[in-house]
Amino acid sequence: MNKDPNVQPRPRPQPPEKPLPGDCCDSGCVDCIFDQYSDALRAYERAVAAWELEQGGGER
Template structure:
């Protein structure tokens, strides 16, 4: 386990901490009410990220 002094994140090489999906740029939404909208897809990706992060934290309670 490695903790960088400049960073409070913990590095687990075999089980890295999940990273959030990038937010869509405002210009990526066309404003035409697409189904699904780029923001809907991002919301779904954020739900998966939150679940993955919760599972990771359960595996690494001290992190």
């Protein structure tokens, strides 16, 4: 696959910031900060997998 040398590769996705234990209010929220973090972590993992494919499938 020919890549344009003038095109900069996308930077590797960065993981979401993990909430601290005290960030949760412990009130049983439907959309708890830890639930939001879990969703963001899954999205990050998918983004990294896509990024790795763009970079050549992990071949180094």
